Amino acid sequence: xxxxxxxxxxxxxxxxxxxxxxxxxxxxxxxxxxxxxxxxxxxxxxxxxxxxxxxxxxxxxxxxxxxxxxxxxxxxxxxxxxxxxxxxxxxxxxxxxxxxxxxxxxxxxxxxxxxxxxxxxxxxxxxxxxxxxxxxxxxxxxxxxxxxxxxxxxxxxxxxxxxxxxx
Numbered sequence: 001x002x003x004x005x006x007x008x009x010x011x012x013x014x015x016x017x018x019x020x021x022x023x024x025x026x027x028x029x030x031x032x033x034x035x036x037x038x039x040x041x042x043x044x045x046x047x048x049x050x051x052x053x054x055x056x057x058x059x060x061x062x063x064x065x066x067x068x069x070x071x072x073x074x075x076x077x078x079x080x081x082x083x084x085x086x087x088x089x090x091x092x093x094x095x096x097x098x099x100x101x102x103x104x105x106x107x108x109x110x111x112x113x114x115x116x117x118x119x120x121x122x123x124x125x126x127x128x129x130x131x132x133x134x135x136x137x138x139x140x141x142x143x144x145x146x147x148x149x150x151x152x153x154x155x156x157x158x159x160x161x162x163x164x165x166x167x
Contacts, residue, residue, distance in 0.1 A: 034097040049144045060133040067126035089142055106142050
């Protein structure tokens with residue numbers, strides 16, 4: 001800088017460089033703010049899902065105990081059935097301020113459950129209740145573990161780089 005002659009042309013060049021640097025800083029700041037907002041949303045969703053999962057898991061396992069009491073031990077019959085998945089997890093990408101975050105969704109394969117006749121002798125309603133509660137618990141588990149954990153981990157790594165660049 002000391003070997004640059006103080007002319008009007010050099011002053012204009014440095015004003016342009018300063019303006020470009022300020023614009024770049026402003027864009028990085030906006031990107032960091034958008035990522036911070038998304039991170040807060042994820043953190044809130046994680047807390048809510050985690051809170052509801054504890055009650056739902058207790059409820060699901062209690063309904064399993066009720067069904068075993070009403071229908072007897074049906075775990076062997078379930079294990080003997082075909083093991084085609086009725087629910088699967090699909091992966092996608094969400095773009096937040098130029099940062100690609102993993103997004104996971106649940107979709108049904110359309111495979112018919114072959115153990116629909118389970119509980120015809122007794123406890124059919126209880127077994128259906130167990131199926132519904134564990135399906136709900138699985139949806140929340142997908143939301144909590146896959147979507148939130150991986151997205152937050154990606155966000156934190158990008159935010160760390162951005163915050164160092166902005167400061």
